Amino acid sequence: MTEKVVKVRKKHLPSLERGFPLILKDAIIDENNVKEEGEIIRLVDEQNKFLGKGYYGKQNKGIGWVLSYEQNEQIDxxxxxxxxxxxxxxxxxxxxxxxxxxxxxxxxxxxxxxxxxxxxxxxxxxxxxxxxxxxxxxxxxxxxxxxxxxxxxxxxxxxxxxxxxxxxxxxxxxxxxxxxxxxxxxxSVHLAVDLNDGAMVGVFLDQREVRKTIKEAYAKGKTVLNTFSYTGVFSVFAALGGAKKTTSVDLAKRSLERTKEQFRINQLNVEAHDILVMDVFQYFKYARKKNLTFDLVILDPPSFARSKKMTFSAVQDYQNLLKEAISVTENEGVIVASTNSSAISMNKMKGFVEKAFKEMKTSYYIVEEFSLPEDFRTKKGFEESNYLKVLFIKKLASFLK
The missing domain is CATH 3.30.750.80 (RNA methyltransferase domain (HRMD) like)
Known part of the structure; x- marks a missing residue:
């Protein structure tokens, strides 16, 4: 296959040489040399020294991926x-x-x-x-x-x-x-999956270890609030782990039947649990008005979401989301805070937690943390590939002064 030669700007050479695999638009001097997505591109420096080869394909902030650092390896x-x-x-x-x-x-x-x-x-x-x-x-x-x-x-x-x-x-x-x-x-938990019904299939596989931990160590005898609940899989694991009651909240109308389906295939009594179709932030207001509190609150929002009334961005709004969760969490209760945003590092996530609890004048400590499971292999030197960050946070009864 013909390879199109493209030159890399000098300031981007160190990251490329360290194995950074995403080809950034700003890194390329002559992107116009490449016309069609899927073309094989040969990366060279400004002195035409070989750096790597990959393919041209626009994805988020990149225009392609490096596939090989071997000059003679064929992409076939x-x-x-x-x-x-x-x-x-x-x-x-x-x-x-x-x-x-x-x-x-x-x-x-x-x-x-x-x-x-x-x-x-x-x-x-x-x-x-x-x-x-x-x-x-x-x-x-x-x-x-x-x-x-x-x-x-x-x-x-x-x-x-x-x-x-x-x-x-x-x-x-x-x-x-x-x-x-x-x-x-x-x-051992049963999950219903549909591979031919739009963008999503019914379960996010990267949360496997988190769900297992909730079932085995955090759910027994607890009241559980599962926000942005999608098909309610976190709720199912909590119920099977002995939760007293789960409440699943998601804005999507289809989440109601899909969540009921997940409960039924695990022979759980759907009527013993609440499944609500409503905006999560509106639910927090409702819960405070009704003096509802929970032993375990699960936050697993999308990186970005838009409804008729508001727009949610994890980067901009996660701290406020945490404050909402804190307000309905029992003392000595646990918040499971998760994000799949590659723009949020684990340190930034912990910063959101620290600021949210400080503003709520509440003490806390992080019990444990999770990232991607072993089947979700990541690329060394490319932090964006390790996108999942999950913190189990205990809300303490003592308050900050």
Missing amino acids: SAFFERKLKQALNKRKHFFDHTETTAFRVFNGEGDGIGGLTIDYFAGYYLINWYSKGIYAFQKAVIDALGKLVSWKAVYQKKRFATKGTYIDDDDFVAGERGIFPIIVKEN
Whole structure:
């Protein structure tokens, strides 16, 4: 395949040489040399010294990803097969689990190909494409996967936006069409998954260890508030862990039936729990008005969300969200504060916590913290790849003066 040569600005050479895999628009002198997403680009410095090669594909603040630092390595079908094989070998033990049948088998730049992830759901594979550039290699990736595994079916999500919206096509690619929802297991808990119903599938696999911890160590006998609850999976784990009652709150209307579904497949009494379709911030106001408090409050908001009445940005608004949570958390209760924003470091997250509790004149301590599980491999030297930060925070009965 023909390689287009592009030059990298001098000030960006140190990060590239340290293995920073995202090709930033500002780093390239002559982006106009590249015309189509999916083209192979050869990165050189201003003296034409080879730096690496990758592909051109617009994704967030990048215009592509470095795939290789070997001058003679070809980006072809054999390349994709090697990368997938390496990733699958690192996750062999996951396929042997009988009580967990959903996990990530390929995690973008952490496995050597930025812009591409592949998840496994009990024999079904879901491929996520994050740019037109990586999607140009669709056939090579699917052919490589087919040589390495057997599947019931393959589905895909095109997560590169057209006019700001998700490309909502038929997501079926190969195999035999599934009858959805399919039921997978996570640490013995049953989860309903739909691979062909819009952008989301019903569960975020990166929170597996957090859910397990809530079930095993924090839920028993507790009242639980699950905000931005999506399909209520945190609530299900809490209920199975012996929670006295869970309350799930999400603005999306479809969250009601999807949450009920998750409860039912685990043989839980839906009527014993509250599932509310409403704005989370409005619910906090309602809870304070009714003097409702909770032993465990779960905060897992999207990085960015917009409703008719307000816009939420994790970077701008997480501190205020924490203050709302503190106001409805019992003394000695726990707040599980989570973000998937790559723009928020763990230190910044802890800063939000410190400021929020200080403003609420309340003491606290961090009980434990989590990041991505082992199947979500990250790239050394690229902090953005380790995007998940979760803190378990105990609200103390003593108050700051």
